[in-house]
Amino acid sequence: MAQDADTDGDGPSGYFSLIDYSVFGGMLLISALIGIYFAFFAKQKQNTTKEYLMGGKSMGIFPISMSLIASYISGISLLGIPAEMYTFGSQYYVVVFSEIMVSVTMAFAFIPVFHGLNITSSYEYLRLRFNKPVRLMGSAIFMIKMMLYIPIVIYMPALAFNQVTGINLHYITPVVCIVCIFYTTLGGLKAVVWTDTLQTIIMFLGLIVVMVFGTTQVGGLATVIERNAQSGRLELFDFDIDPTTRHTFWTLSFGNYFNWLAACSVNQAMVQRCLAMPTMKQAKTAILILTCGIFTIVSMCCYSGLVVYAAFHDCDPMLRGLVKKSDQILPYFVTQMGKSIPGLPGLFVAGVFSAALSSMSTGLNSITAVFYEDFVKPSVKKPWSEAKASFVMKVVVFVVGTICVGNVFFVERLGAAIQVVKSMSGITAGALLGTFSLGLFFPWANSKGTLAGGISSILLVAWISFGSQSNIAAGKIKFPKKPVTLEGCSLAQLSGLNTTAASILHINNEITSPDVFYFYRLSYLWYTLIGVTTCCTVGLLVSFATGANKPQDVDQKLLSPIIHRFIDSPKKQESHMLQPVEEKLLTST
Known part of the structure; x- marks a missing residue:
């Protein structure tokens, strides 16, 4: 396949046909219509806080399960995981083991408490267990986290769209986000959940098509495995105990366990869907389906990355300058297949944007729930009418969505998506998980200790994370990449390139500068664990120093x-x- 790619020198803009635009536009149109339906035509209108935020607590298992999967799988995963496989190898696949354990912990240790209290915002728990300042701290941390996360979620599919169409991502981003803000504002949780269901199906369908046709075009499963094995990309059990090694069995299983536990068990975006279920048994069933769905889609993303490498194993498009960032490698691969499969690029981009829209709508809906329940409602002297409360929540969705769209323009300077997202989320994830853990598992913890622990956690992890990212940007921290080559490229493909013997086979043997501070060199997957440990340790020490609770x-x-x-x-x-x-x-x- 490498020999056939881009021999005419045309960019990827010629590969998005009318059929592709129709598939992509159809997904956006149906998403918008779902919002209109729940706003104006459904039996239960979204004009009460219970309906708008919790779907009337009458949601079924299937749509909630699909929404949970969509909340976890964003465009970052669909593009970032294949890029991870292509660039660094298959070690990342070990995360599926930690994600299975997280679902068990979530179902039996966290959600039963929140569901039993019949609350809307998971941060209401902090008010019940501690006091109002602790609740506001948790809510503020969550909102900051989501405001940082959503722009990255939006940027990733825009990057894919740019790769397959050539259209500037700054043009497509506002259009797609307006659709998302529209149906989230009008339809509330039910519209979010049912659009998530549609978008999850499109995600799976897009990945299946890419995997099947991609495997066929490179010569079959045996060829995929052989080419990746020859390049050293097939690896799973690296038991290196050095905490500065980027990915090992320990960082991806043990370290990522805490990262994902924070993302699911105490994150309003995930908890809110479980709380929308009528019974705890149904909530646990939804979590079980979530586990199966995540295992499946992460496996598909990882395999897609291996297929992409098998296609370009002897003629790397990044060395040729056809792909600027590793996260564009899968979209570029799809454009090559799109020459012979009409509609494939449109289906793929629709799938990636579906993942982004589901994550964005989930984020907007959960931010609205937290803002209203934790900031607006407690500060109002007289209860608002349902109509007024519903209107305010819709305004919040619109304002937050607009801010997030504006922040997309700052995301372009960031590095590899998977690492950046988990590095940034680790700043708040550890503090949030630690705060809830003090309340749920340590009856001795008091409000003073919890506040001190949460603040200490944020400051420490932020210092490590920003220090690490600045050194990566400065080129002082480097990660060994798997080899790529141009030795199989045709003369037409190499025309215009200044190739030398050194660039025909490219192996990144650069190492991190020894002058970089040790904590800045720690694997980003340890950040959440560091945050949780700091929060719980400081929290308990201060609690005992100021008068710990009696169990x-x-x-x-x-x-x-x-x-x-x-x-x-x-x-x-x-x-x-x-x-x-x-x-x-x-x-x-």
Whole structure:
């Protein structure tokens, strides 16, 4: 396939046909129509806070499961994971082991508490367990995290669209985001969940088509495996214990466990969907389906990356200057297949944008829930009418969405998507997971300790993360990449290139400068664990120094079920002692 690519010198803009635009436009149109349906034609209109934020707590297992999968799988995953395989090898696939364990932890240690309290925002829990300042700290951290995350989510599919059409990503980004803001604003959670369902199906379909046709074009599964094995890309069990090594079995299983636990178990975007289920049993079923879906789609993304390398194993498009960033390698591969398969580029881009739209709409809806429940509602002296509350929430969606679209223009300067996202999320993820862990698993923790722990965690991880990113940008921190070559390129493909013997086979043997501070060299996958450890350690120390809680004074409804057996509390037998939680819930509402 490499020999046939771009022999005419044309850019990728010629590969998006009318059929492709129709497929892509159809996805956007249907998404918008779903929002219109739930806003104006559904039996239950989205004009109450319960309907708008929680779908009336009557959502079914299938759409919630699809929405959970869509919330996790963004354009970052669909483009970033194949790029990871192509550039660094298959070691990253080990993350699926940690993600399975996270789902079990989420189902049995976290969600039962939130679901049992019948709350809307997961940060309401912090008010019940600690006090209002802790709740506001958690809510603010979450909103900052999502405001940083959403622009990256939007940028990734715009990058793919640019690669397959040649259209400036600054033109397509506002158009697509307007559609997302439109249906999220009008239709609330139900519109978000059902568009997520549609978009998840499109994601799977796009990846399946790319995998099947890609494997066929390179010569079959055996060829894919052989070419990747010869380049040293097939590796899974690197047991190097050096914490500065970017990806090892330990960083991807143990380190990523905490990263993903924070992203799912205490993240409003994920928790809100579980809370929208009528029963805890249905919520657990949705989480089980989520686990299967993530395992499947991550496996598909990883295999797609191996297929792409097999296609370009002897004529690398990055060395030829046809691809500027590694995250564009899969879209470029699709443009090559699109020459013989009409509609494929349109389906692929629709799938990538579907992943982005689902993540963006989920983020906007969850930010709105947190902002209204944790900031607006407690500060209003007289309760608002449902119509006024619904209007305010829609305004919040519009304003936050507009800000996120504006921030997309700052994302272009960032590096590889997977690393950047997890590095930045680690700043807030560790603090959030640590804060909730103090409440759920450590009955001795008090509000003063939790505040001190959360703030300390953010400051420490932010210092490490920004220090690392600045050194990467300065070229002081480098990561060894797998070899690529131009030895199989035709003369036509090499025309205009200044090729030398050294550039025919390119191996990145550069190493990180020894002058870089040790903590800046730590693998980004340890950031969340560092944050959690710091938060819990500082939180407990300050709690004991300022008067720790007595376990018997903490309502068991606020503690994780997995530690009930270890806590000697008279509230196990005295059900009337559980009233303080109900009283706090009434007060907070």
